[in-house]
Amino acid sequence: MPLLENHLAVVTGAASGIGRAIATGFAREGARVVLLDLNVRGAAEAAQEIRDAGGKADSFALDVTRREDCIAVARKIAGEIGQVSVLVNNAGINRRNAFTADEGAVIKDWQDIMAINLNGVFNVTHAFLKPLCASKGRIVNIASIQSFVHVRTPNSPAYTASKHGVLGFTRALAAELGREGVRVNAIGPGLIETPLNEQVRTTNPQLVQTFLDHTPLGRAGKPEDIVGPALFLASDLSAYVTGSIVMADGGYRTI
Structure with missing residues (x-):
């Protein structure tokens, strides 16, 4: 029997990257999935791919x-589709300005990152709280290795603070x-190759190498x-x- 048969799962930030991979994986395991994203076209395309595959x-x-x-x-969703039993809070952004960078950029980074990465998790979770309680549901929050450490690469302190908050x-x-x-847990990804970090991976290979040098498995992760x-x-x-975080960081936090 599929792992998520008879479940209705909502995934935020599902148009690409980790969110899209999770939505696709949940559908393969029998869930009906609802993909939420500001990128309407990307979310619709991902949903169509799932339907084309029989999901x-x-x-x-x-x-x-x-x-x-x-x-x-x-x-x-409650009126048109059904009672949500799984919520994945995946939507998030990152910036790489240091705290000592231009004041305007630092302030905007803080406001934007907190609004999406932390307040957004609150907003979505609170909106779906009643159906999740009614279904004795499951919440999966996408945290980070930066829920524990501030990585040794150019990185906004707002991102680290937001993921500690998650x-x-x-x-x-x-x-x-x-x-x-209701069970509530988190996943702590390390460096995962997604569209969110594609530009910095392309323009700053040394940053990637810094991550890999600190990762026992010696590779970046994939959304899958x-x-x-x-x-x-x-x-x-x-x-x-419940109350746990599953690290998916290639061993980054072991050394």
């Missing part, structure tokens, strides 16, 4: 920074929602490397797991 998928536009929009899309939010919700039967951990945390395989 069940829908897509909607969503700006996770807009609380009202999160509430509206949650109501739309892990703290995960643990707080796990403690509170466990009595409702995050699918297995996500399936584990969303399925009954992890029925007694």
Whole structure:
């Protein structure tokens, strides 16, 4: 029996990269998936690919920074599709300005990153809270190795702070929602080759090498490397797991 049969899973930031891979993997395991993204075309194309492969998928536009929009899309899904039982908070951005960079850039980085990476996780989770409690659902938040460390490459301190926040939010919700039967966990990716970091990987190969030199497996990850951990945390395989983070970083944090 497929791991996620009879589940309705919502994935944010699902137009590309990790979110798209997770949505596709969930559909292969029997879930009906709803792909949410500001990139409407990308999300629609990904949903169509899932349907073409025999899966069940829908897509909607969503700006996770807009609380009202999160509430509206949650109501739309409840009315038109069904009761959500799995939520993956994947939408996120990164910037690489140092704290000592141009003041305007640093302030904008902080505001933009926190709005999407942390406030967005709150907005979406709160919007879907009732169906998740009703279904004794599962929440999977995409954290980072930077939920623990600030990596030794050009990187915005706002990103590190936001991902520390995602892990703290995960643990707080796990403690509170466990009595409702809702499990809340996180995944901590290392360097994953996605469109989000494609430009910096192309223009700054030394940055990539710095990561690889610190990664025992000696390679960058692919979006598909995050699918297995996500399936584990969303399925009954992890029925007694909550408040945890599964690291998918090639061993980065071991050295």
